[in-house]
Amino acid sequence: MRALLPFAAMLALGATHAAGDQHHWSYGGPEGPSNWAKLDSRYRLCGSGKSQSPVNIRLKAVYQGALPELEFQYHPAPFHITDNGHSVQVDVAPGSSLHVGTDRYELIQFHFHHPSEEEIDGKRFDMVAHLVHRDSKGALAVVAIPLKVGHENPLLATLWSSLPKPGDHHEVIARQAINAADLVPSDHGYFTYTGSLTTPPCSENVRWMILKTTEEISKAQLDDFAARYPNDARPIQRLNGRHVIASR
Numbered sequence: 001m002r003a004l005l006p007f008a009a010m011l012a013l014g015a016t017h018a019a020g021d022q023h024h025w026s027y028g029g030p031e032g033p034s035n036w037a038k039l040d041s042r043y044r045l046c047g048s049g050k051s052q053s054p055v056n057i058r059l060k061a062v063y064q065g066a067l068p069e070l071e072f073q074y075h076p077a078p079f080h081i082t083d084n085g086h087s088v089q090v091d092v093a094p095g096s097s098l099h100v101g102t103d104r105y106e107l108i109q110f111h112f113h114h115p116s117e118e119e120i121d122g123k124r125f126d127m128v129a130h131l132v133h134r135d136s137k138g139a140l141a142v143v144a145i146p147l148k149v150g151h152e153n154p155l156l157a158t159l160w161s162s163l164p165k166p167g168d169h170h171e172v173i174a175r176q177a178i179n180a181a182d183l184v185p186s187d188h189g190y191f192t193y194t195g196s197l198t199t200p201p202c203s204e205n206v207r208w209m210i211l212k213t214t215e216e217i218s219k220a221q222l223d224d225f226a227a228r229y230p231n232d233a234r235p236i237q238r239l240n241g242r243h244v245i246a247s248r
Helices: 002-014 032-037 154-162 219-228
Strands: 064-065 070-075 077-083 088-093 097-100 103-113 125-133 140-151 171-178 189-197 204-210 215-217 245-247
Touching: 097 125, 097 140, 103 140, 140 219, 154 171, 154 219
Parallel strands: 064 245, 140 204, 140 215
Antiparallel strands: 070 097, 077 088, 077 171, 088 103, 097 103, 103 125, 125 140, 189 204, 189 245
């Protein structure tokens, strides 16, 4: 157990999906997205922010740019998995990183939304995985991997088998290692823009990279997640003059 303490300490510092979660919030009813900003003063950007996420990517309005390639230097690592009441979140041990040109971001955690939060020409995918990274100065970068129904996903099979029972939000410390690279498609073409966290406190200046290529999950894997979370996707936010740039 002592060997796990450094990892646990990292997780306490690194969790961003449920950051600031002192007040209960949800995806519907009086504590839903339209009221997040009213639940806590720390959530004010959820209502007043001008660079919020997710967004609808309109392909005809996308700018083409010479963007740096995404280099995923991910490695097998132990993980913690939690049904946190808002999503399934997987916290990973240090050692995996994302390189975007000269910028380096450490992988902190990844989680899922059903359906996808991002839209392409007004259409959502079956699910999305959000891989959350942080650089040495604390800046966040999130890679969104769209998921669609098809073949079973081996990594999700491992994760889903480690989940606590529905309604049980305690954290499971998994003894086996996983490699988040198994969730990343071989084609790393992407869209990028500056946005926010999609959950309270809706912090801005988040670097978003949405992959153009989807990964597959089985219908059973989708159904298992949907049984827990029929809808954990924030509504689309206005671009407010921001540009979405696509890699060539």
